[in-house]
Amino acid sequence: MARFQRSAVPRLLYTLYSTKAAPYCSPSPTAALLLGNFEVRHFAAGNVARAKDDKETWWKESMERLRNIGISAHIDSGKTTLTERVLYYTGRIHEIHEVRGKDGVGAKMDSMDLEREKGITIQSAATYCTWKDYQINIIDTPGHVDFTIEVERALRVLDGAILVLCSVGGVQSQSITVDRQMRRYEVPRLAFINKLDRMGADPWKVLNQARSKLRHHTAAVQVPIGLEENFKGLIDLVQLKAYYFHGSSGEKVVSEGIPADMEAIVAEKRRELIEVVSEVDDKLAEGFLNDEPISPADLEEAVRRATIARKFVPVFMGSAFKNKGVQPLLDGVLSYLPCPIEVSNYALDQTKNEEKVMLPGTPDGPLVALAFKLEEGRFGQLTYLRVYEGVVRKGDFIVNVNTGKKIKVPRLVRMHSNEMEDIQEAHAGQIVAVFGVDCASGDTFTNGSVKYTMTSMNVPEPVMSLAVQPVSKDSGGQFSKALNRFQREDPTFRVGLDAESGQTIISGMGELHLDIYVERIRREYKVDATVGKPRVNFRETITQRAEFDYLHKKQSGGQGQYGRVCGYVEPLPPGSPIKFEFENMIVGQAIPSNFIPAIEKGFKEAANS
Structure with a gap:
């Protein structure tokens, strides 16, 4: 059996x-x-x-349906206005508010009172939204050169970007700086020529400036229907459709055929688009050279390949303020910018002499996350993280590789400007924030199974300094607390003490940068501070040999006393490591030797004064 x-x-x-x-x-x-x-x-x-x-x-x-993008531009190009419309059309906010707080509310992404009063973005702000079943994480960055560090740390963790250009001002100084930062971090980008409703708008001039000043290999993917006060809509050169924007806020997008009077320019600009993309995409070039018809799907795929490879910059157009062109731009973000797994991210293995390690972005891998921004929140330090690998969960213990400290994650949130939504976990590719984690900007966190670090962002050196001190000595504690906080949050803001004058010296990227921090000390810490230029102690130095003969008399009644000192001073050789040299040339016992140390001491005091 x-x-x-x-x-x-x-x-x-x-x-x-x-x-x-x-x-x-x-x-x-x-x-x-x-x-x-x-x-x-x-x-x-x-x-x-x-x-x-x-x-x-x-x-x-889920990764293919995720986009991490930043919006950057020269100041007053309309990027915050654009972000406000993006949030409205994606349903993230239910009313459109304007910058400068004209309506008493202000744009959602400008949460600081100073931002709304001055009408500029001071700090980068993060948010997220959903468009056509895609999740988009957005970081709105400042346009003023004084706040360039905000652009640096945003681009360090993003997979794509929108470069906003003014149709009147064109490519300006900060446009060039921002584009250079995008190149540094190898970020694929779209260009959006904004303000087509303004008098003097000329998108084709701006397009040529992008080619000459920014060295972009670029072409338009849209043609405007009218300009200035006659700006009505856009024609998509890829899909060959005309779009018009109706409704009180441009929320209704109507697709129609191409107007007969624009067929010629559409054919011309579409051929130009195909030619430019063919120069950097072999697959499209083959069809173009063989005179094969280029379908919308073929052209869209080619533009996507070239954009992700950073060989091409597609140009979109519109007017954010007039609520035209924003929805097609969102479609362009989905169609042409990469998802997290289409971008190569590397870590440095500290156990193998900083050998580069590819991070595939899988949720099953070891946690690797970069802290790229710090803020003082209502519940303690708020640390912004980009998760590159693995999963971070509320309650997890994570390791700061830079310090070796093991830390518990007490609270995990997604940011919506100054609002937050509690979440339980964040996967690779996500941008989130954690509370109560003591770290510095640029620190790398893992689950402890690997010792990887991420390269940090580029931090420019300060270019301007000011002396600052509290009006009242009783405010010294709060004053120091404010300076310590701002220095921790902003790597370009430095605090020092002048050893000679005793003044507190703050250094930053410009006058506006420092003025903003002084004003924040007044508002957020209730400390009145006086500001002035640092006091400079003028110094003298010896440039050639000079002789002296000094007679010192001392008369205190009776027989007087006097001393006579003769000698010379001369400069030491340039680059000499010796700062001071005293030579005694007295011969014999003419002067008692016990007088010599006092004379040498006097020389040193004079030389150091």
């Missing part, structure tokens, strides 16, 4: 599973039991395989 169970039953099971036409056999109870066990094991193994495949499919699809 034992031999039968070992030999016949396996053959019976094989027959039942592999030969559908085999006659039905009634196995023994023992065989039936074994058959049942085999079916359970087979089913469970299939479930595990399917579950694994489902997880990988879910991860890939």
